[in-house]
Amino acid sequence: MKIDFAKTAKDYAKHRVGFPSSFFDRLEEDGCLKPGCSALDLGTGTGLVAREMAARGARVIGIDQAGPLLVEAQRLDEAAGVSVEYLEVSAEAMGLEKQSFDLIVAGQCWHWFDRPKVLQQIKVMLRPGGALVIAHFDWLPIPGGMVEATEELILRYSPDWELGGGTGLYPHWLPELGAQGFADIQTESFDLEVPYRPEDWRGRIRASAGVAATLSPERVKAFDRDLTEILASQFPESPLLVPHRVWWVTAIPGAIQ
Numbered sequence: 001m002k003i004d005f006a007k008t009a010k011d012y013a014k015h016r017v018g019f020p021s022s023f024f025d026r027l028e029e030d031g032c033l034k035p036g037c038s039a040l041d042l043g044t045g046t047g048l049v050a051r052e053m054a055a056r057g058a059r060v061i062g063i064d065q066a067g068p069l070l071v072e073a074q075r076l077d078e079a080a081g082v083s084v085e086y087l088e089v090s091a092e093a094m095g096l097e098k099q100s101f102d103l104i105v106a107g108q109c110w111h112w113f114d115r116p117k118v119l120q121q122i123k124v125m126l127r128p129g130g131a132l133v134i135a136h137f138d139w140l141p142i143p144g145g146m147v148e149a150t151e152e153l154i155l156r157y158s159p160d161w162e163l164g165g166g167t168g169l170y171p172h173w174l175p176e177l178g179a180q181g182f183a184d185i186q187t188e189s190f191d192l193e194v195p196y197r198p199e200d201w202r203g204r205i206r207a208s209a210g211v212a213a214t215l216s217p218e219r220v221k222a223f224d225r226d227l228t229e230i231l232a233s234q235f236p237e238s239p240l241l242v243p244h245r246v247w248w249v250t251a252i253p254g255a256i257q
Contacts, residue, residue, distance in 0.1 A: 003214055005045065006066040008207040013072035015203030017194055018048030019107060019137050023246050024056060026188065027103075032131045032250060033058060037102040040125070042091045042118070043109025047073030047084055049135075054082040058103070065090040091118045094125075102130045110134045110173065111163075119180040123253040132182065135248035138168040140191075142243055146235040150201075153230060154210040157223050161210035168245030182251040189247040195239035198231045 005012065027033035035057030041050035044062030046069050054060045054077075062084050064070055070086045077084050089095075091106075091113050104122050106113070122132055141148040141164065151164040169189070177185055196204065202224055206212045212220045231240075 003209050004066070005207075005209075005213050006068040008212040009046070009066070009068035009072050011203045011207040011212060012069060013046045013076060015200045016046070016048070016207050017196075017204070018052065019135065019246065020192060020194075021052070022190070022192075023135065023137075023248070024052050027133065028056065030250065032103050032133060034102070038100060038127075039103040039105065040096070040101045041084075042104065042106040043112065044073060044084075044086065045069045045109075047077060047086070049105055049107040050084045050086075051077055051080055051082055053103075053105070054084050055080065060084045061087060061096075063087045063089050063091065063094060091121075094121055096121075096125055098124045099127045101125050102127055103133065104130070105133045105135065107135045108137055110136075110170075115176055116180060119177070119182070123181060126253055130252070132177075132251050132253075133248055134170075134173055134251075135246070136168060136170060137244060137246050138166050139194075140168055140243040140245055141165060145243070146201075146231070146240055147242060149230055149234060150205055150227065153223065153227055154205070154208070156226075157219060158210040158214055161214075163209060168247050170247060170249070173249055177249070177251045181254040183254045185249060185251045187247065187249045189245060191243065191245050193241040194244050196242055197239055198228075198235075201231070201240055201242070202227055 037058050039053050039058040039060045041062040044050045044064045047062055050060045050062035067088050139147045141151050154161055174185055211223055
């Protein structure tokens with residue numbers, strides 16, 4: 001699949017829900033996110049993570065290789081009254097200064113990266129005592145539920161889509177972190193239901209890798225018509241209460257060789 005999130009910029013900005021406030025509360029409680037800290041948001045997209053960290057007093061840089069998403073991020077930042085510096089660059093080619101960040105976050109994007117290459121950069125970019133947080137905020141395809149029906153439709157249109165059927169848990173990141181010299185590896189998670197109006201769920205799904213980031217505009221319209229029919233006939237309630245899981249791992253670099 002050739003995936004281009006730049007094609008989803010408008011839907012991404014309007015319909016994609018960011019990590020809940022309780023996730024950022026936990027980062028503050030754990031001492032990772034502090035007022036005045038220097039933070040880097042990898043794969044920032046429309047700035048959902050970056051904006052919340054900035055609102056809590058961090059000095060934030062967000063990077064993404066999709067320029068149209070960064071345009072939307074800047075527009076949303078202005079509306080929210082926060083300031084984030086954005087760089088249009090891939091995570092693999094950051095080239096940022098050594099020991100320049102107290103916190104580096106990868107929110108809902110780690111699976112897209114050349115992870116060993118990115119981890120080698122992160123190790124030298126974090127200041128002593130700084131932390132890496134890899135976080136996910138995933139819908140859960142409960143059998144017989146609306147999410148499962150949505151995923152089945154995505155696969156009808158994008159048979160090569162591989163992101164369905166998830167549990168919201170990512171234990172396979174842990175040995176990768178250890179192999180790259182990270183230590184004090186800890187995981188946390190919690191579940192919640194996220195309310196979506198049907199039109200917002202449709203927009204959220206259009207903004208996903210298996211739909212508008214991959215399909216032609218004509219196929220996206222056909223997909224959206226089919227999803228509209230599924231929601232109206234099988235899941236007519238509004239709002240839709242969509243089960244989600246927030247999972248994250250925190251790690252610090254070991255001794256740099």
